Amino acid sequence: MSFVESHGLWTDAQHAAYKALLERLQKSDVRVVRFSFSDQHGLLRGKTLVVDEAIKAFRSGVTLTTTLFAKDTSHRTVFPVFTAGGGFDMPEMQGACDTLMVADPETFRILPWAPHTGWVLCDVYFANGRPVPFDTRHLFRRTLEQLGNHGFEFMSGLEVEFHVFKVTNQNMKPEHSGQPGTPPDVELLSHGYQYLTEVRYDAVDDVMELLRRNIDGLELPVRSLEVEYGPSQFEFTFAPTKGIRSADDMILFRSAVKQICQRNGYHATFMCRPRIPNVVSSGWHLHQSLVHAADGKNAFMPTSADEPLSSTGQKYLAGLLAHAQGATALSTPTINGYRRYRPYSNAPDRAIWGRDNRGVMLRVLGGPSDPASRVENRVGEPTANPYLYFGSQVLSGLDGLRRNLELPPSADTPYETQAEFLPRTLGDAIDALRADECLREGFGSAFVDYFCKLKEAELNRFNLEVTEWEHREYFETF
Template sequence: MSTSFAERFGLWSAQQKAEAAEIVGRIDAGEIDVLRFAWPDQHGVLRGKTLVAEAARGALARGINLTTTLLAKDTSHRSVFPVFSAGGGFALEGLQGGADFVVLPDPSTFRMLPWAPRTAWVLCDAYMKDGQPCPFATRRILQRALTQLGAQGLEFVAGLEVEFHVFKLDQEAMALADAGQPGTPPSVSLLTHGHQYLTELRYDRVDGLMELLRRELQALSMPLHSLEIEFGPSQFELVFGPTAGLAPADTMILLRSAIKQICQRHGYHATFMCRPRIPSVMSSGWHLHQSLRHAEGGDNAFMPAAGSADPLSPLGMQYLAGLQAHACGAAALASPTLNGYRRYRPFSLAPDRAIWAQDNRGAMLRVLGAPGDSASRIENRVGEPTANPYLYLASQIFSGLHGIAQGMDPGPSADAPYETPARQLPRSLDAALDALQADAVLVEGLGQAFVDYYCHIKRAEIARFNLEVTEWEHREYFDMF
């Protein structure tokens, strides 16, 4: 008797089996026409296939096949490994020749997409054909970090503050000459002029967009807390309440895709690019609020005891020290694009050095905690909203665990964050990749093979960028010399 992929390799828990049965029941009841099987790739971009209901019913436990060449793509969707050489260019068995790997749904992530009629969605994990986790599957890396944390009786909790831009879509660039890798971006115009941070009038002018996003995101059961007008032109921020384990990263993955799809359907263009090339632009960041809680009882493990002189518990201060110690190595995971490094500049509310401070938005690590405050936490302000959330969160856990294991001390609060002597954060993606490869703790946590793979992709993107002549170069030198 044949068994499904999930059964054969024991990949689902009892709860996941029950959740899968509920999905099958909804298919059989005629609620679903199509089901999207979505897999987060190395960049945190969702890829996958859409199956009609009848086919999706059997594919839930069987999984679906995707080509291993997807693992070879940079952000232009170019393959940067020799995929038809031995090992597929990865030097790993089973990845050669554009062979298939399997993506298997995690039934707990099932959603009905409110903007797409009778369309369901489920997030998948990647496996090799022998049932082993795909070595380059980033969701699995975060799962591994959470397991290490769980071995100490602790759980990871995070809340998200995500900045992004939304523009009026004036014209899609769809002429024949606009095709390419990447193609020509669309023409857009502003929804707000900017520089009226948190003003009610600015919010009211875009209430239609804000109400659209609120309605659709809450229909996805996302823990939305607030919608805000940010400082820059056409810039916005959404804040999400704390969730635990994989949930913060899964929320971020779905959030980015959802906002882009919702906006596109209503004549807008949304982008999570850190610093779009528009006049008077303000960079977008992703501020990650994080803490640990005790698995037994659920108490905040960062909350200091009464009378403590520190804003966090001893364990919290050690975790904080680990984040600080590995900040340079983790930078390539928190800010993985060339564009993201244009954000780091002094006095810009973006950090430029590896320091912490109590409730100071100029510091990389803003600490919010006090005795009796069950929301005691650390806000890491280094990330950009394009980051793969599984890698970003995993880097935090691996760093924090090292700080706890070594009993690290983060030193005093840096109350003048742009003047306090400290290690400077990497100023370019290239420097950040060097720092990652030199960080033994992060290399061990992520895996040497994964770090080599990730850096290869990112250096291929840098090499393509360096082949281009920028507008700045042309303006600077073409007439003068």
């Protein structure tokens, strides 16, 4: 009996998808299959198998070292994996031993830019069949189950900003290697500040079409391709989907954009604010609502124009506000992302909501006859792990529902309203996450402590660096 069967890891739908996949592989030109999982940072990692081995591995799993869960964004191992418990106080995590990636057959794709290559998203399990508690896809699925117990399904849509540059030098000489290595030298594809102008879009049409064609081949629900405000800055928006689908799509979209650009002499980055003159910060706006599991109807749609949302929507929104500080480390997980929080900038700086106002953190859209009534959270940066970002929203909103939290007044002048400020640094955000009992209970204390330790490792490395600002400020003066 296979690993999947012995532990009952697939649903009936996944078994059916696997059967259809076998027929597809036999008729296709696919020669290899990439088995990938989303790590703690939302980066895809995994192994590539020749197709005959891949067919077997769908049911038996693919081995993967536990150390991949121990790495920060420089790919350095943060935890002492060769000590008792591997630094996690878990025997299953010590000694750099193996876990198993188990493919989700419903996510299988053939990569348009590498047509002999199949791709599938995986979940990670210990050898005893237990989910690895640091696998963020598992965590988000668990929050969705909690939501389902209340009779709701999560609906989300993506609005993602990023930059694309032309590479002038890959910096591949040995002296540029490191951990991390020297990033490429780049030049702009366009000047900025011509937001949504057609002439600027036409100037980058070849790159937009390159991305659109390949993303469309992945069957991702793209709605629009837009020129954003800053130099070489793009935005893609996606139609709303239920459950885990939107988070899976974001993981694949980011990786696909980087791969497509890399193959064609471009560099795509989802970093919030690259250190390039005149660039503008990139955000990730998350549109979210709940639908009734019984009939699929929007649970946020108000019955009166006097109400911003239904009673359910208001309580959910109040929960998002109540845990805004604690959730920030999950929506904005890098040091760089906090460069974006500033007043009068189309980005939030405090925990407030408002009707159709782009200066607030939580923008309410819709009305009594609008089945797309929703909340747009404008706090996120495009680097965030979507399973953690989305999971933080569901857990926060559920807490608002359980406690019948009351929604405070809207903020019509967002940068003047008296309200709690969002954390100003990653360090402050980590402290807020540690102190948030709702998120700690929802994700598990072990995971929250684990995540905070990874982020603190990044902060510690950053604090040991002498920045250009310090050198300019003090070197001559003192």
